[in-house]
Amino acid sequence: MSNIKLLGAIGLFSGALLISWVTHGTGVVVDDHDRNISIPDQLTxxxxxxxxYNSTTMFMRYRWPAERPGIFHDIVRYEDGKWVREGGGMPGPNPFGMHEDRVAMMLDDGSVPEFGRYGGYITIGDGLAGLTDEAPEEVSKYLPLTRNSLGAWDDMAPESDQMSLRRAGYFIDLWHWRGARSNPIDEADDQNVAADRGGDAGSSPYTTNWDSDAGQPLVMFDADATGYRALNWEDVREGRISQDQTYALIADAAVPFDPEAGWQDGDVLPRRIVRPGSGSRGDISADGRWADGFWDVTLxxxxxxxxxxxxxxxxxxxxYDVAFAIHRNATGGRWHYVSLPSTLGLAHEADINAARFTGTTPVWGDAWTDVTLFYPGQVTWAMLNSAHHAGASSIAEGIPVEARHSPEQLAVYGVEVEFRDEIRRQWLLTLIAGVALIFAFGFALNATIASRKGA
Amino acid sequence: MAAYHVVLVHFPIALWMVASLAIVIRALNSGPLGLAMDRALPVFLILGVILGAAAYTVGLLVWPWATLSSTPMGRNHMLLASWSLAYYALLAVVHYLHGEEIWTGLSRWVMVAVAGIGVVLVGITGTLGGHLVGIYTEVGDVLRLLGWEIYSTYYVPNLTLVIIVVVAAALLALGFLGRGKAQN
Known part of the structure; x- marks a missing residue:
């Protein structure tokens, strides 16, 4: 009889352990758009x-997988006599595929030393748009010294300091290629990050195709040139529009919008007009093509x-120090994949070696540098320097992130941070439940052996 | 405190590993070797628990609670350390209360199984501790293959917590039933 009880105790204990193992890590991480939480299925x-490079020009080529090309950012769709907007920022992927694909490269020459050690993490200040604790006004990436104190998004350093920092090179160059808002005119958006993520001097490669007063678009496709005034919603939504046809409203090629053109339900116009960037903002040329499940972009x-x-x-x-990011699967804002910082050497040994060539265009060989991009979650620079990060002291010592963490590890940590309080609670309960189970098993074991002695 | 924790933690690990080995030898051998192991076992187990408790306490002082409870690897290390300590305390108590009796019948093999689980628990605890100080082993990959990404916090959902509580209650009931019979 005592053997049966003993076996029963072992069975119960083992069963509980097995259920714990099979179900661990579930029940907490769920999307919650009200809190700006949407976790991608794939973390890396x-x-x-x-x-x-040649004597005058730097060339960067990027290749990454994307199930379908995100060549639309947002659009307006004709429906029941009105133009309705589709697209715009939201947590995670837009269900209709309305958000452009992008690749971005941050670039520094050593003037922002923390960037070389921690990459884009240093630009993620508290309050950024898209965080669960986003500020009441839209806040974009910024560098730590542009604020008077760490994490105080609204406590700007004095303007004179900002200018001094800029003159000292305390900003990060940002090459920002956009699948809808710059690629159709073979450009990227030349931006930078300092007090915010902003454009370089000059005008951007896009503007809005919307006349707010009239409640209608400003321009439409030139039917004489393209054969259509508008695209079709089903074709756009299903990804049947290719780069080989005219899919963007390019300033010089579009014609003024005609409200009397006999619009039909399902007619679609891009909500952006693409035009060459001017001034410093138009410094970067681009050539981006999607084929066979991959983007291949050269800037x-x-x-x-x-x-x-x-x-x-x-x-x-x-x-130089560089770090990369992509948006794909119709995501925007912080729902991107980023890299750890790498070094870029111009005929100088580095993580990414730029070969010097003569002529006007490089002949690319098969030698690529592999970079693992990862979903960064909601890890802010202030948090990394706080008691919530065990490596805060390592940062204070200047130990680079790569010495401690892999991209795969950071992706998991990024998700954990988004559910820090919930996971902490569940972990504590699991710890206590486990100890209680061990105690109860010990009690049963003792009592069963004791009963055998007494028998 | 980190350095002291690292030094201290070697003692319970060594004692518990030797205790587990002693349990296996005693289960397989009832001759002089097995009996000698059994005589030494209380020393290994009780000293292991005392020094384990000391290492655990010092470990709690390495980081502030805000840090320890926010860091997935810190959480996992603490979880496994808590379970390891509780587990070997269980073994120590069972051996202390029943002595030679545990080596008769089925309980002999139960002790072997329990010791085996203890070794796994301590092994994982040590592996996670290594990761925390930047020393990595392949054990993490093995656990990953078995279904646990060690960089994520080990926790179970509410339903599993309820099941564990029910199982614990059932074990207690089983114990009370057995105890009642022993007293009769």
Whole structure:
């Protein structure tokens, strides 16, 4: 009889352990759009990078997988006599595929030393748009010293300090290629990050195709040139529009909107007009094509743009810090994949070696640098320097992130941070339940052996 | 405190590993070797629990609670350390209360199984501790293959918590039933 009880105790204990193992890690991580939480199914994405330069120009080539090309950002759709907007920022992927694909490269020349150690993490201040605790006004990426104290998004350093920092090179150059809002005109958006993520001096490569007063678009496709005034909603939604046809409203090729053109339900116009960027903002040329499940994007820019207050000037034999990010699957805002920082060397040994060539265009070989991109979650720079991060002291010592963490690890941590309080509670309950189970098993074991002794 | 924790934690690990080995030897051998192991077992187990409790306490002082309870690896390390300590305390108590009796019949093999689980628990605890100080082993990959990504916090959902509580209650009931019979 005692053997049966003993076996019963073992069975119960083992069963509880097995159920614990099978169900662990479930029940907490769920999307919650009210809290700006949407966790991607895939936490890491592989990317390949190549670099080359000649006497005047830097070329960067990026390749990454994307199930379908995000060549629309937002659109207006004709429905029941009105134009309705589809697209715009939201947590996670837009269900209709309305958000452009992007690749971005942050670039620094060592003037922001923390960037070389921690990459884009240093630009994630508290209050950023898209965080669960986002500020009441829209706050974009910013560098730590542009605020008087860590994490105080609204406590700006004095303007004179901001100017001094800028003159000292305390900003990050941002090459920002957009699948809908810059690629159709073979450009990328030249931006930078300092007190915020903003455009370089000049005008952006896009504007809005909307006349607020009239409640209608400003321009439409030129039917004489394209054969259509508008695209079809089903075709757009199902991804049947290709890069081989006219899918963007390019300023010079579009015609003024005609409200009397006999619009039908389901007619679609892009909500953006694409035009060449001007000034420093138009420094970067682009060539982006999607084929067979991959984007292949090449960006090029003069080594010396003549805009040192906006751009990091590149020099032969120089080394630089870079970090990459992509948006895909119709996501925007913080729902991107990012990389750890890498070094870029111009004929100088580095993580990414840019080969010097003669001529006007590089001949790309098969030598790529592999980069693992990861979903970063809601990890802010202030949090990384706080008691909530065991590695805060390592940051204070200047130990680079790569010495402690892999991209795969950071992706998991990024998700954990989004549910910190919930997971902590569940973990504590699990710990206590486990101890209680061990205690109860011990009690049963003792009593069963005791009964055998007494029998 | 981290350095002291690292030094201290070697003692319970060594004692518990030796205790587990002694349990296996005693279960397989009832001769002089097995009996010698059994005589030494209380020393290994009780000293292991005392030093384990000391290492655990010092471990709690390595980081502030806000840090320990916010860090997945810190949480996992503490969870497994708590269970390891509780587990070997269980073994120590069982051996202390019943002595030679545990080596008769089925309980002999139960002790082996329990010791085996203890070794796994301590092994994982040590592995996680290694990760925390930047020393990695392949054990993490094995656990990953078995279904646990060790960089994520180990926790169970509410339904499983309820099941564990019910199982614990059933074990207690089983114990009370057995105890009642022993007293009769």
């Amino acid at each position: 994405v592989p990317m390949q990078v190549q670099a080359a 090029s820019r003069r080594l010396d743009t003549g805009n040192p207050m906006d751009d990091k000037i590149l020099k032969d034999h120089g080394t």
